[in-house]
Amino acid sequence: MGKSILKTLVKVLNTKPHFNEQSNQERMELKAQDISTNYEQNLENFKQIFSIPKNVDVKVREFTIRALNRHAFIIYLNTMTDIELIQKSILMPLIENEHAAGKIQDIVSFPVEKTITNIGDITENITSGITALIVDGDHQCYVFETSKVQGRSIEKSDNEVIVRGAKEAFNEKLADNMGLIRKKIKNENLIFEHFIVSKRSRNDVMLVYEKDLINHETLHSLKDKLKAIEVDSVLDLSLLEQYLEERPRSLFPTILNTERPDRAVSFIEEGHIVILMSNSPNCLVLPATFWSLFHSPEDHYLRVPYGNFIRILRLVALFISMFSSSFYIAITNYHVGMIPPDLLMAIAGARERVPFPSIIEILMMEIAFELIREAGLRVPSPIGPTIGIVGALILGQAAVQANVISPIVIIVIALSGLSSFIISDTSLNFAIRLSRFLFIFAAGFIGIYGFGALIVLGLFYLTSLKSFGVPYFAPMTPHFFSSKDLIIRHVPMKERFRPGYLKPKDMVKQRKE
Amino acid sequence: MKQKPGKLGIREYAAIAILMVGSKATEDTPAFLYTGSQNAAWMVPILSAVVFFVPLFLLIKTISLFQGKNLFSVIQQLLGKYIGFLVCLVIFIISSLGISYDSRTYIDIIKAFYFNSTPHLVLYAILMAICTYGAKKGIQHIGSVSYLIVFYTLLSGYFIFIISFQDSNFQAILPIWGSGIPRIFKESIHRLPLFADFFLLTMLIPYLKSSKEFRKGTWIAYSYVTIHISTAILMFIVLFDRSSGAIGYPFHTLIRYISLGNYIPNVEIIFFVIWIMGAFIRFTAFLYVNALMFGYMFKIKDFEYLIPSLAAIYLMIGIIPESSMDVSHDLKPMVQSAAGPAFAAISLMVWIAALLKGEFKHAKNKSGL
Numbered sequence: 001m002g003k004s005i006l007k008t009l010v011k012v013l014n015t016k017p018h019f020n021e022q023s024n025q026e027r028m029e030l031k032a033q034d035i036s037t038n039y040e041q042n043l044e045n046f047k048q049i050f051s052i053p054k055n056v057d058v059k060v061r062e063f064t065i066r067a068l069n070r071h072a073f074i075i076y077l078n079t080m081t082d083i084e085l086i087q088k089s090i091l092m093p094l095i096e097n098e099h100a101a102g103k104i105q106d107i108v109s110f111p112v113e114k115t116i117t118n119i120g121d122i123t124e125n126i127t128s129g130i131t132a133l134i135v136d137g138d139h140q141c142y143v144f145e146t147s148k149v150q151g152r153s154i155e156k157s158d159n160e161v162i163v164r165g166a167k168e169a170f171n172e173k174l175a176d177n178m179g180l181i182r183k184k185i186k187n188e189n190l191i192f193e194h195f196i197v198s199k200r201s202r203n204d205v206m207l208v209y210e211k212d213l214i215n216h217e218t219l220h221s222l223k224d225k226l227k228a229i230e231v232d233s234v235l236d237l238s239l240l241e242q243y244l245e246e247r248p249r250s251l252f253p254t255i256l257n258t259e260r261p262d263r264a265v266s267f268i269e270e271g272h273i274v275i276l277m278s279n280s281p282n283c284l285v286l287p288a289t290f291w292s293l294f295h296s297p298e299d300h301y302l303r304v305p306y307g308n309f310i311r312i313l314r315l316v317a318l319f320i321s322m323f324s325s326s327f328y329i330a331i332t333n334y335h336v337g338m339i340p341p342d343l344l345m346a347i348a349g350a351r352e353r354v355p356f357p358s359i360i361e362i363l364m365m366e367i368a369f370e371l372i373r374e375a376g377l378r379v380p381s382p383i384g385p386t387i388g389i390v391g392a393l394i395l396g397q398a399a400v401q402a403n404v405i406s407p408i409v410i411i412v413i414a415l416s417g418l419s420s421f422i423i424s425d426t427s428l429n430f431a432i433r434l435s436r437f438l439f440i441f442a443a444g445f446i447g448i449y450g451f452g453a454l455i456v457l458g459l460f461y462l463t464s465l466k467s468f469g470v471p472y473f474a475p476m477t478p479h480f481f482s483s484k485d486l487i488i489r490h491v492p493m494k495e496r497f498r499p500g501y502l503k504p505k506d507m508v509k510q511r512k513e
Numbered sequence: 514m515k516q517k518p519g520k521l522g523i524r525e526y527a528a529i530a531i532l533m534v535g536s537k538a539t540e541d542t543p544a545f546l547y548t549g550s551q552n553a554a555w556m557v558p559i560l561s562a563v564v565f566f567v568p569l570f571l572l573i574k575t576i577s578l579f580q581g582k583n584l585f586s587v588i589q590q591l592l593g594k595y596i597g598f599l600v601c602l603v604i605f606i607i608s609s610l611g612i613s614y615d616s617r618t619y620i621d622i623i624k625a626f627y628f629n630s631t632p633h634l635v636l637y638a639i640l641m642a643i644c645t646y647g648a649k650k651g652i653q654h655i656g657s658v659s660y661l662i663v664f665y666t667l668l669s670g671y672f673i674f675i676i677s678f679q680d681s682n683f684q685a686i687l688p689i690w691g692s693g694i695p696r697i698f699k700e701s702i703h704r705l706p707l708f709a710d711f712f713l714l715t716m717l718i719p720y721l722k723s724s725k726e727f728r729k730g731t732w733i734a735y736s737y738v739t740i741h742i743s744t745a746i747l748m749f750i751v752l753f754d755r756s757s758g759a760i761g762y763p764f765h766t767l768i769r770y771i772s773l774g775n776y777i778p779n780v781e782i783i784f785f786v787i788w789i790m791g792a793f794i795r796f797t798a799f800l801y802v803n804a805l806m807f808g809y810m811f812k813i814k815d816f817e818y819l820i821p822s823l824a825a826i827y828l829m830i831g832i833i834p835e836s837s838m839d840v841s842h843d844l845k846p847m848v849q850s851a852a853g854p855a856f857a858a859i860s861l862m863v864w865i866a867a868l869l870k871g872e873f874k875h876a877k878n879k880s881g882l
Contacts, residue, residue, distance in 0.1 A: 331782070335627070338779045448782050449628060449636065452789040453643050456658065460647045460797075463657035477660040478653065479522050 031120035039071050039136035046075055046134075049123055058126075067097045067107055071136040080129035082148035085110070090131065090144060104135065104142055115140040124202065149173060154180070157260050160424055165301040166262040174204060174278040180261040181208060181276075185268065189213075197226055197240065201233035205240065206276040208264075208283075213271040215503040218287065218468050222273060237280035244286070246466060251434055253427030254467035256288035263297045271504035287470035287502065290462065291486055293428045294318070304491050314422050315487060321419035322432050325362050326439035326451055328412045332358050334447030351406045359444040361405055365413040366437070368395060373417070474501040481507065521717065523726040525656025528663040530734035531741075532794045533710045535666075538745035539764035539788055540618050541841045542707065546746060547757040549700040553691025554757075555747040560701035562739040565708045568860035573731065575867045576715055577724040578876045584715040585809045588859070591866040598810065600859055605806045607855060608713055609823075610848045612799045613830035614840055616640060619792050621837035626765045627785060637828055640796065645824040647797035648804065649817050652720050655801060659794045662787075669787045670741070674748055676771050681751040705853030707742065711735060712856040716802050716809075761841070764788075800824055 030049065035042050043060070050058040057080075062073045072094070076086065089110040097107050116122055117140050122132050129147025154176060157169035170177045178192055193207040205226065209219065225244055234240050241255050242248050258264060259282040264274045267285045275284040285292065294314070299307040331338055332347065339347065354361065372391030379387050396414075399405040416436065423429045435458065442450035465472040475482040480500035484490065498504045546554040576587050584604075589597035620637045628636060647655055691697065711731060721727045749763040752770070760766050768781040804823050808816025834840045867873060 335782045338777075338782045340776050340778065446631065446635070446639065447628070448786055449623060449639065449789060452786045453639050453793065455786070456790050456793040457643055457646060459658045459661060460650050460654055463654045463661070464650045471657070473657060473661065477522075477525060477657040479524050 031118075031123060033119050034117040035119055035122070035134060035139065035141055037137050037139050039073075039134075042134050043073060045119060049119070050075070050126075061091070063091070063095055065094050065104075065107070065135065067094075067099060068135070072133060074131055074133045075126060076131040076146065077126065077129060080127075080149060081131060081146045085146055085148075086131055086144075090133070090146075094133075104133065108144075110144050110146075115142055117141065127202075128204075151176075159426065160258065160260050160263070160296070162296065162298040162301065165297055166260070168261060169259045170261060170264075170276075170281045170283060172279050172281050174206060174276060177261070177276050177283070178206065178208075181265055181268070181274070184261065184265040185210070190268070195223070195226055197229050198231050198233045201235075203234050204278040208268060208274040208276060210268055210271070213269075213498070213504045213506055214273060215271065215505070218502070219273060221468060222286070234277075235279070237275065237277040237282055237284060240275070240277060241284055244284070246468075250465065252290075252431045252462060252465060252472070253293060253425070254288060254465055254472070256285040256292050256425070257282055257427065258285060259283075260297060266297065266300075267292070269509075270498045271502045287468040289467065289470060289474055289501070290472050291476075293425045294423075295485075296424050299489055300492070304489065308488050311487065311489065317419035317422035318432060321416045321423070322436055323439060323451075324416040324419075325366060325412055325436060326443035327448075328409075329359050329362055329440060330443040330448045330451050333444070347406070347408050350408060353403045354406045355403070358409070359440065361409045362413070362440060365399075365405055365409050366416075366440070368399075369413055369417045370433070470501045475499055483509075520722045521652055521656045521720045522722065523730045525653070525660045526714075526717065526721060526727065526730040527734045527737075528659035529656055529794070529798045530711065530714055530731065531738055532659050532663055532666065532791050533714070533798055534708065534734070534738040535741050536788075536791050536795050537707060538742045539762075539791075540615075540622065541762055541845075542742075543746045543749050543763050544758065544761055545841075545846075546700070546704065547750070549692075549703065550697050551691035551758075552686055552750050552754075553689065553697050554700075555686075555743045555750060556691075556697055557700050557704050558707060558739055558742040558746065560697065561704045561707050562735065564701055565705050565711075565857065566735075568857040568864075569708070569711055569731075569735075571864035572712065572715060572860035573728055575864045575872070576718060577728065578867065578872050580724065581719050583718050583805075583809070584712075585806060588863060591863055591870065591872075600862075601806065601810050603855060604713075604859065605803070605810060607848060607852050608799075608803055608806070609827065610830070610844075611709070611852060612796065612803060613827045614834075614845045614848055615799075616796050616827065617831035617834065617840050618837070618845065619796075620831070621840065622762050622765055623789070625837065626762070626769070626781075633832060637832060640793070641824045641828045643793050644797040644800050645821050647793065648801040648820045648824075651817070652717060652798075652801055655794065655797050659798070662790050662794065666787055666791045667741075669784055670745070673768060673771065673784060674744070676773070677748055677752050677767060680770075681748070682754060683751050685751045685754040686747065703850070703853070705857060706849040708735070708738075709849075709852045709856050710799075712860065713799075713802050716805050761837075800827070803827075 027049070030045060035045075043062070046052075047060065052058055052060060057078050058075065059078050060073055060075045062071070064070065065072050074086070074090065090108050093108050094104075116125070122141050122143070125143050126132055129149065131144045131146045133142040133144070135142075151173045152171055154168050154171055156167045160169075168180065170180065182190065182192075187210065189210045189212045191207075191209055191211045193209075195205040195207055196202050197205050207219070207222070222244075229240075229243050231243075234243065238257065241257060245254055247254065256267075261283075264283045264285060268274055272285050272287065275286070295311070296314070299311050301307075302310065336344065351358070356364070368391075372387065372395070375391070376384060376387045396405075396410050400407050400410060420429060420433055420436075423432055439451060439454055442454040462472050463477070471478055474480050475484075476486050481497060482499040482501070483495035483497045485495055489495070496509050497507050498509060500507065543554070546557050550557055572584075575591075576582065576584065579587050579590065582590070585601050588600050591597070592600060616637070620633055620640065623636050624631065624633060647658070711734075714731070715727075718724060718727050721730070745764070749757055749760075749767065752767060753760055753763060757763060765781070768784045769779070771780065772778045773780055800820060800823065804816050804820045807813070807819055807823065813819060834844060
């Protein structure tokens with residue numbers, strides 16, 4: 001009851017402004033109609049819908065089909081279509097063919113995609129790069145798949161660099177991305193399911209999964225979530241990610257975002273669902289656990305000992321980047337006895353002329369490091385290296401010489417900063433960098449006790465996170481049957497099972513004959 | 514999306530049980546055992562375990578007759594509405610006092626060894642706040658966190674054990690019977706509350722996948738913890754010898770004593786972090802079980818909302834005693850001497866009631882059909 005009172009109170013206090021929408025009833029009605037057999041009226045309708053001639057890239061071409069001796073027009077967007085193709089395989093046959101033929105399909109060499117009658121549907125098709133042909137006296141419209149979008153070609157992966165393994169990355173073209181996945185899984189069970197989110201700009205979303213593996217419950221809940229998105233447009237996959245996440249305000253990510261097709265494919269093979277979206281050079285993998293975010297594809301490409309070595313290295317890096325600065329604060333402020341006497345003298349000597357408490361020192365340097373990092377990311381690439389030199393050398397060196405920072409702090413920060421680069425996943429990387437600050441405050445407040453308390457608090461929080469019903473630390477705890485690819489990976493022959501938390505239809509990857 | 518609460522796996526349950534009971538080796542219990550039976554103190558946990566095994570076995574056997582019921586509902590079903598309620602109330606009060614004084618002991622340790630100038634209340638409030646947060650997350654998450662840290666806790670224990678070897682004097686376990694065999698037996702009966710937590714953990718049965726898993730998890734944890742506590746006490750005895758009785762918190766003295774070679778003389782902070790994490794888990798689980806009891810007794814369905822207020826009450830009870838001596842010499846022994854016999858008696862009572870009511874026969878008939 002308390003909650004409902006609070007809700008009404010919030011409602012009363014927090015009044016959102018109301019905007020009156022301008023009615024476009026007329027347009028809506030027009031779109032709901034079917035095309036008429038009247039040529040002039042059709043032409044008029046489409047010109048009105050597409051604001052011709054104000055709208056520059058919408059082209060309408062009127063002509064006479066000689067074979068049928070009838071008026072006709074085609075309408076297309078010249079920025080989204082292959083004009084040469086239209087010219088050669090649609091227009092030329094229609095205009096030049098003199099032999100009498102009954103059907104349009106017999107005249108054009110281009111395969112007719114389909115015929116539709118609804119004006120709204122035709123409009124939707126045209127906006128996605130399809131050419132529509134409307135013939136006088138015909139009550140249906142012929143649409144041809146002529147879309148050709150501009151974009152970059154397939155390039156090397158920039159953000160998830162690996163030494164061994166495939167180098168190609170997703171690009172902004174949906175068809176290319178689909179091809180990249182399809183060529184790695186040559187199986188008819190691989191499904192690309194098309195979905196449209198948002199009402200106004202109708203963004204294409206592609207759900208990719210293997211139909212004989214995935215758990216249908218997860219798929220349904222994902223579809224329900226996609227259907228529930230009621231906005232005008234979702235421009236990018238990263239935005240969609242935020243719509244889909246259960247806890248969008250959480251520090252830790254619950255959906256994996258990768259730009260590597262090989263990584264996406266390995267998840268599809270395990271029974272995960274991958275989401276592609278037009279105009280986004282990456283894909284979403286869900287459900288994602290802490291382990292899937294923490295692993296890198298290279299762990300598996302390298303031989304077992306090497307793969308495990310870098311994995312343990314990454315785990316150590318995670319701990320160093322998260323805990324080193326707060327541990328330093330706790331030790332130097334509360335538990336000085338832990339430092340060996342010689343080292344203690346050295347630290348005290350170096351700190352003697354620094355006027356700040358160590359927590360201020362650490363915070364200053366942490367912030368400086370984050371600044372350098374952010375600046376290095378944003379500067380135009382020709383001056384990039386310069387920033388690094390300025391930041392690292394001048395700032396660090398000068399700060400020590402000016403007695404603002406003690407040298408040991410530089411070591412601590414450099415170590416924690418360097419380690420944070422080893423976590424390749426952008427979201428997890430941010431999560432760790434941000435939680436580092438929480439640990440610094442906890443350790444500054446009450447030393448190692450606060451530090452320990454925050455670890456436990458964080459663990460409680462993390463175990464309660466769920467990604468589409470899958471606990472964050474699954475299959476470690478709660479336990480699920482899996483091939484135990486967690487901290488240590490095994491030889492590929494032993495990794496025979498798909499993760500049990502996905503409840504896949506087929507648990508065993510390879511059966512022993 | 515509405516999340517369905519999952520079940521507690523056997524691993525997580527065993528982890529909770531090990532952390533809850535195993536941590537007793539790291540507080541003031543070993544010191545009391547030593548004062549009782551001198552250098553034979555390491556036998557006491559083993560003998561106590563054997564003695565407590567009987568009531569616990571009977572209790573679990575009785576409860577497993579009632580599929581998916583917890584301790585309290587079984588008690589109320591067997592002993593009737595009023596007597597049952599009274600018995601439940603006694604258990605709840607004992608365990609409430611237990612959590613208050615146990616947590617106070619931990620705060621005393623933290624204050625005495627690591628944070629001498631921080632007020633009790635601050636340390637206590639942080640402990641209770643974290644426990645409240647964890648307990649509100651539910652038993653599945655408590656289990657998951659305990660499973661995540663239990664290995665590190667145990668590993669650190671072994672590590673301490675190994676490095677304390679170099680200064681140990683193994684002759685200190687002689688004379689092997691310490692202050693005499695009768696004394697050891699008496700002490701073993703006296704120290705039953707060492708395993709009282711297992712009695713309380715039977716409240717968690719409905720959260721496990723099956724009562725078979727509960728039984729298995731309990732016995733695994735039970736046998737492990739017995740060996741664990743016994744070994745820990747042995748470790749303290751061979752290291753401190755006769756001064757064990759004078760050391761209040763041997764574990765913390767020990768981690769102060771040991772060093773990693775000459776260069777790093779003090780490593781206690783690292784072990785302290787691991788220990789305190791275990792302690793948080795222990796009281797989180799304890800708090801959750803107590804809230805569960807309270808909720809069950811007074812028919813409160815959403816008992817999770819009780820946790821903050823219960824935590825506040827326990828904090829207030831725990832903060833009352835003036836000094837740590839009051840807690841460990843007067844209050845805790847009082848609660849413990851009530852807890853051991855009471856829990857054992859209740860277990861037996863429940864079993865006898867079930868026997869007289871013919872529940873075992875019913876079950877047999879049911880399974881026969």
